[in-house]
Structure formats: C-alpha cells, structure tokens
Amino acid sequence: MSPRRAYPSDLSDARWALIEPALTAWRAARRGPGAAARVHDLREIVNAILYVCRTGIAWAYLPHDFPPYKTVYDYYAKWEADGTTEALHELLRNQVRVASGREDTPTAAILDSQSVKTSCNVNESSQGIDAGKKIKGRKRHIATGVLGLLLVVIVTAASVQNSVGGQEVLDCLTVDHPTVSKVWVDGGYNTAVVRHGAQRRNRQDLWTKIF
Numbered sequence: 639m640s641p642r643r644a645y646p647s648d649l650s651d652a653r654w655a656l657i658e659p660a661l662t663a664w665r666a667a668r669r670g671p672g673a674a675a676r677v678h679d680l681r682e683i684v685n686a687i688l689y690v691c692r693t694g695i696a697w698a699y700l701p702h703d704f705p706p707y708k709t710v711y712d713y714y715a716k717w718e719a720d721g722t723t724e725a726l727h728e729l730l731r732n733q734v735r736v737a738s739g740r741e742d743t744p745t746a747a748i749l750d751s752q753s754v755k756t757s758c759n760v761n762e763s764s765q766g767i768d769a770g771k772k773i774k775g776r777k778r779h780i781a782t783g784v785l786g787l788l789l790v791v792i793v794t795a796a797s798v799q800n801s802v803g804g805q806e807v808l809d810c811l812t813v814d815h816p817t818v819s820k821v822w823v824d825g826g827y828n829t830a831v832v833r834h835g836a837q838r839r840n841r842q843d844l845w846t847k848i849f
Contacts, residue, residue: 643703645685645689646692647688647689647692647693648685648688649681649684649688654681654684656729656730657684657726657729658681660729661684661722661726662680664717665680678709679705682704683705683709683713686700686707686710697710697711727788731788731789734785734787735783735785738785740785744783744815744817744818746818746819746821747781747783747784747789747815747818747820748781748783749779749780749804749807749808749821749831750782751777751779751780751800751803751804752778753773753776753796754773754775754776754777754778755773756775756776764776764795765795765796766794766795766796766797768796771796774796775796776794776795776796777793777794777796777798777803778792778793779792779800779806780807781807781808781811789811789814789815790814790815800826800827800828801828801831804823804827805831808821808831808835808838812838
C-alpha cells in the first residue's frame with residue numbers, strides 16, 4: 639500500500655485480512671478486455687470506497703492520495719453488479735455469528751422500518767410522505783438476525799406502507815436466507831404480512847407476530 643496519512647475510515651490490518659483473500663481471488667479471475675486495471679492496490683480501492691461511504695462526498699471529490707475516482711468507482715460498480723459486495727457482507731456476518739456461538743446461517747429474523755428525510759438532491763419521484771411520522775423522504779425496510787446483523791434491506795418512498803414493504807422483505811428473506819423459519823414484527827405490520835410469510839414458507843407456524 640502506498641504511504642500516505644491514514645484516514646479514520648481506513649481498514650485496519652486485521653479487518654483487511656478478513657476480506658483480502660476473497661478480493662484477491664476476484665481480481666485473479668478477471669480476464670480479457672474490460673477487466674479493471676490492476677495497477678492499484680486493492681486495499682486502497684476498498685479504503686477509497688469506505689471514505690466515500692463514510693463522508694458522503696461525490697466520487698469526483700475523492701482526495702488525490704487515493705487511486706483515481708473513476709477507477710475506484712469502476713471497482714465499486716463491478717462488485718455491486720456481480721454480487722461481490724453481498725458475498726463479503728455474508729462472509730463477515732457468518733464469521734460474527736460463529737464467534738458468538740451460533741450457527742453461521744440464521745434461523746430467525748426481526749423486521750422493522752424507518753422513514754428518513756432525504757436531501758434536496760434526491761429525485762422527487764422516489765420520495766413520499768409517511769403520514770404517521772409526518773416525514774417526507776424514503777423508508778428503509780430491513781430484516782436482521784437476532785444479533786442485529788443485516789439480512790435484507792429494501793429502500794422505498796416513505797409513503798409505502800409497512801404491509802407492502804414487509805411482504806417484499808419476506809420475499810427476499812425466503813430466497814436469500816431459506817434457513818430462516820421464524821420472523822418477529824411489531825404492531826406496525828398487519829396480518830397480511832403474517833399471512834404472506836406463511837404462504838411463502840407453506841407452513842402456518844413459521845412466522846410469529848409479536849406486538
């Protein structure tokens with residue numbers, strides 16, 4: 639890694655060691671025209687992505703001591719498109735679960751949602767008003783394991799009801815985490831969500847609603 643002054647968002651040696659084998663294997667598998675340039679250190683590419691995520695700046699404003707922003711974004715876009723980002727998240731989540739004395743794959747999940755205000759740069763068509771919370775913006779619908787580790791996230795307009803967003807989350811949960819057999823939700827989710835979950839799993843006892 640090229641010498642430079644470290645940023646607070648940089649990966650530590652221990653954290654880089656957790657994901658380095660997967661990213662090195664990804665780069666080695668790239669062949670032919672269109673493969674991302676390999677002259678830049680992979681750890682610096684990840685550090686640059688984390689810097690953008692942490693600070694919220696535009697890619698073009700990436701500090702000059704990182705690799706060129708177009709190169710960084712190229713890696714970011716490829717990792718998002720081919721599932722590498724999701725695979726890394728799953729790898730780390732499973733390791734945390736095992737370290738906590740649990741199986742690597744979850745069997746239970748918790749659903750919730752939160753409406754948040756958006757900036758003036760967000761397209762108006764993707765926003766909405768949460769009538770209950772009196773918030774204009776977007777809503778994130780999530781499912782986590784019992785340790786609070788993210789399993790599914792869906793972002794909608796804030797006007798989308800929990801009954802709709804919850805069913806979408808259950809659809810993704812059933813496909814991406816088929817070992818999950820029980821889900822807890824609060825009173826913000828109606829019986830349609832519970833029925834939808836039961837239909838997805840084809841067993842009435844697989845989804846539990848807790849107020």
